Each structure stands twice: as structure tokens, then as C-alpha cells.
Amino acid sequence: MTTLAKYLFGVVAALVLLALYHIDPALAQEAPEALADAAEEVATLDTGDTAWMLTATAIVLMMTIPGLALFYGGLVRKKNILTLVMQCFTITCLVTIVWLIAGYSLAFTDGGGINMYLGGLSKAFLNGVGKDTLSGTIPESVFFTFQLTFAIITPALIVGAFADRMKFSALVIFMILWSLIVYSPITHWVWGGGFLADAGVLDFAGGTVVHINAGIAGLVCCIFLGKRYGYGSENMAPYNLVYSVTGASLLWVGWFGFNAGSAVAANEGAGMAMAVTQIATAAAALGWMFMEWIVHKKPSVLGIISGAVAGLVAITPASGFVGPIGALWIGVAAGVICFFASTSVKKALGYDDSLDVFGIHAVGGIVGAILTGVFAVEAIGGTPGLLEGNPGQVLTQLWGICATIVWCAVATFVILIITNILVGVRVSQAVEVEGLDINLHGEVVQ
Amino acid sequence: MKLVMAIIKPFKLDEVRQALTELGLQGMTVTEVKGYGRQKGHTEIYRGAEYAVNFLPKIKIEVVVPAKMVDKAVDAIVAAAKTGQIGDGKIFVVPVEQTVRIRTGETNESAL
16 A cells, blocks of 8 residues: 555656646637537538448457457466456446446536536436437447447456456446546546646547556556465466467457547548558567567567557557657557566566556556657647647646546545445455456356 | 386477387377476566476377387487487386286287
């Protein structure tokens, strides 16, 4: 708990420093007005946009099941693989219901007096959303489902951090609360008209909302739960890296729906998002591979797929704002920095983030969010970055990062305390040693 | 009769089997085993975490041969299983008191 306090102190201090920086109000006004103009013009359904968004939604769901389930499942020991897969599948189902009940409404409707921080409940249970209701040029039913797939994968990413040691009952309670208290509000801040959107924070597909958010929650969880029994002394080698390669590949393919789909249109922006996603991912995979080759003498399978995921994470916030060369640099930076974050930094700090949710998603997300402010191209996303003479954008990005980190860390911590009081978060040592699959789910992989 | 028990690298199994078959030996028993000798296992690195793997996968071949065939069989296994690298394995030869073919009741060398 004292380690956690130290981390929290660090981020709070960073936030205070940033709050002293004054965000240019002129910059903040531009984006919402442009959006409002666009909304007035288009009130008709575009079949091309709708077709693409239906497809994108399906492949983003594929990222979690089976993509993430396989990626994570292959990385744990054989005795816990079903638990990981079960957690990803359960979160998919739970969050769907939570999103219908209130999650979507809290993220994407007007919250009235508190709209800067949270949406309202006017669309709880999709109230008032019919077959013909449009969101931009696509049916709102499609927009709801597309956003749902993001709401699903974000909490699912967290499970990698506390893999091998959380109770299933605790997971169910934690994920319901986390989705409502952390995911929906932060989504509202960035995409639902909240204060980070107002501040001009650029996050095309979820660098802050999805990845920094999941990564920080993962860090808080793994510190709160403590290290796995035998961490550092027992062999915790992955059970089957072929599953992980399969999962990482499904993530990569699905990420085209994630990033190019975040254009919410079948247009030139989506096309460029797809291209930069591919470039950054390849660059990061190679970056990690070569660093590992130099440092550990062998280029590993786990290394290259970890690098690919780091690249996908880092290009996520940038994908609608940067060009191919920006993407190349973002990829290289993510591959190299996440390699060190997940190996030497993790070792030095001593936390047991089982599958490196922090080292890849939070660090990759932060690298991507900052570099979005550096490499943003006005001709592509409408906002210039540092290289085009707008250094303030980098500070705006930092503001978005810090706000996300603070709310996520504090709220996740509180949710963990509540969950711990209700059911206890961690399994007994006997269960942990024998394996979660047989003890929690009554099944094993032979 | 002697039992020739050889611990070899798994990928050498087929060459050893072929060499023993060429000598006219008609059967063998093969087991997947784990162990270590002077090679002392190896280390694996996953995202910077190093694990020492003490027991390496090997193949154990057991074949019972007439006493006069022992040297030939051992030489054949050595020739086929040798790579010159550490971890090539070992051969043990032990005496066998009795052999019975279950189907016919034949005993000793005629049962081999």
C-alpha cells in the first residue's frame, strides 16, 4: 500500500504542475464549433459509412474475443489459461449489459450542469433510440454497438495485470463498477463533450480513454493485490506462445476497425488511419525485436508480438492526426520505450504486472498521446502539432494524460477497496498454487 | 542378453531407429523423458524475466540385444546420435536375466 501511495503522489504532483499551465482558450473553442456545424449539415444516413461501421464494430469485438483472450491466455501458466479466457468472455457479456443500462448514456449524452465531467441518463436503456435514430451519418444503434466494443476491451485489458490471483466474484463486481465509474466518465471527457474535448486534447481512437486508462488501472490493481506467490523465484514461463501470436494477430487485424473505424465514416480519414496503424505497428514490433536482440541476445516471439501491440497502442490516439512519417517515429519510440518499461523498469520498481498491462498499454498510450501533439499534421486532422509550430498541443496532450491518470488511479483504488470489503479480491495461496482453473471454474486444460 | 538404454536428443530418434534396424534388431521401446547431466539445463527469457530450465526434454530408448550384438548396437547408437555438442546423451548397458514373448511363450534370445 505504501508503494501505491508513492505512485499516486507522483502523478498528483505532475497534475498540479500541469494545472498551472494555462490552456489557450481560443484553441479550445475550435473543435466543438466545427462539430456543431457538421452536425447541422448532415442529418441523412450514408450507406457507405454505415457499412464500414457495421464491419468495424464486428472486428473490434473480435479483438477481445478471441483476440485478447488468446493473447493473454497463452501468456499465463497452463493452470490459469481458462481463467483468463473466462474473464475476457465474462467482461464482454457484463459490460454489454452495463453499457445498455447506463454506460452509453453517461458517456455520450448531455449531462446538463455537470456535462464537463459526466453525461446524463437520458439514454439509459437506449431510451428514445429507435431504428431510425441517427448519430451523424450512421444509425445510433451502430454507434452504440461500436462504442460498446471499446467499452468491452478497456476493462478486459486490465485483467492481464492481476492475472493468476484475482477472485472471480471480485472480478465481476470490480468490472461493473469500473465500467461505470471510470470508463464512462473518461469517455465523456474526451469524446462526449467533456472538459478534455473542450481543452482540445487529441485522442482519435482511445490512447487516453482506452489504453492509459486500462494501463493505470492495471498498475493500481497489481500493486493492490500484491505479487504472485513465487514471483521472481518460480518458473512462470508462458504456457503456449502460439496462442499469443494468434491473439496478437487478431488484435492487429481488429485494430483497423478500432482506429480506422474511429473516423466513424468510410472516408479519406479512415484510409489514412489504416495506413498509419500498419506502419506504426510494424515499426514498433521491429523496434522491440532489435532492442531485445541487442540486450538479451535473442529476438523472441514474445518480443515481436509485444512490440506490435505497443505500436498499436501508441498509434491509437494519433491515427487520425498524423501522417506516415509521424507514424513511423511513433512506432519506433513505442517499441523501444515499452521494451524497457516492461523489462528493466518493471524489474527496478518491483511490481508484479503479470502480463505488462502498464508497461505496454499505459506507457505506449502515454508515448502515443504525447507524440500525437508532436507529429499532428494540420492537413490531416485539422490540428497542427509541435513540428508545425504548435508546441502548446504537447502540453494540452499532457493535461489529458494527467487528468486521466489521476481519476483512473484514485477511482480504481477506491473500487478495489470496496470490492475487497465485499468479497475479498485475492484467492487463497492454496488456490493460487494449485491453479485458478480447477478451483474457480472446475475445469482444466489437459 | 543385455539391455541397452540410451538417452538421446529427441531429434536424433529417427536416425538411431534406422541404424538399429539396419543391424537387424526388431524392436525397441521409446519414452519421452526429462533430465540433465553436465549440460545443466538452459535459461529462457520472457520479457526480461529469466527462468532456469533444469530438466531438458530427451528421448530414452530401451532395446534388449543378444550379448554378442551389444558392441555393434552401442556403436550404431553413438554414430547416429552424436552431434558433438553438449547434451548428446548417454548409453547404459545392463544384464537381462530373462525374456518372454507373451503371445507364444518363447523365451530368451528366441523371444527377442
